[in-house]
Amino acid sequence: MPDVNSEFSTASKQKLVSDMKIVVSDAEEILRATAGVAGEKMGDLRERIGESLRDAKLRLADAEVAVVDRTKAAARATDDFVHENPWRAVGVAAFVGLLLGALISRR
Template identity: 70%
Template structure:
C-alpha cells in the first residue's frame, strides 16, 4: 500500500467521522426546534430533514466503500504474504530494523 493510499484512507475515516457528528448535530437541532411554530420554520425543518436523510444515505455509502477498500487491501496483503512468505518476512524484518534504528537514535 502506498503512502497516498494510507493518507486518503485516514482522510476518509476523518470525513466519515465528521459527517457522523454533523448528522448527529442536525438531528439534535431538529428535535430542539420541533416546538417552534410558523410556516417558514416548518419549511426549513422539511428541507433540513430531506438534506439530513440524503446525508445519512451518503454516509452509509461512504462507510461501505471504506470497508470494502479496507477488506480488499487486507485480502491483497494476505494473498501476497501467502504467495511470498520469505519476502514478507524480509520486508517485516527490514521495517523492524529501520524502526529500531530510528527509535534508538532518540
C-alpha cells in the first residue's frame, strides 16, 4: 500500500511548486514595471534578480518533474496493490467509508 506520508509530501510539494510559480511571476512583473527606471544600482539589482529568477525557474522545473514522477509512482503502487489484493482494497475502502460516515453523522 502507498505510504501516506509520501502522499502528503507530494501534496506539499505540489503546493510549493504552485506558490513558487506565483512568486516568479510576480518578480517578473516587478522587473517589467521597473524596466524604465534608470540608475546603476537599479541596473545591478535588476540583473541580480534576473539571474536569481532564471535559477529559480530551473529549480522549479526540476521540482515539478519530481512531483509528477512521485505522483505517477504513487498511482502505480496503488494500482498494483489493488490488482494484487482486490478484496483487501475493498475492505480498506469500506472501512474508510464507514469512518467518514460516522464522522459526518456526528455533526
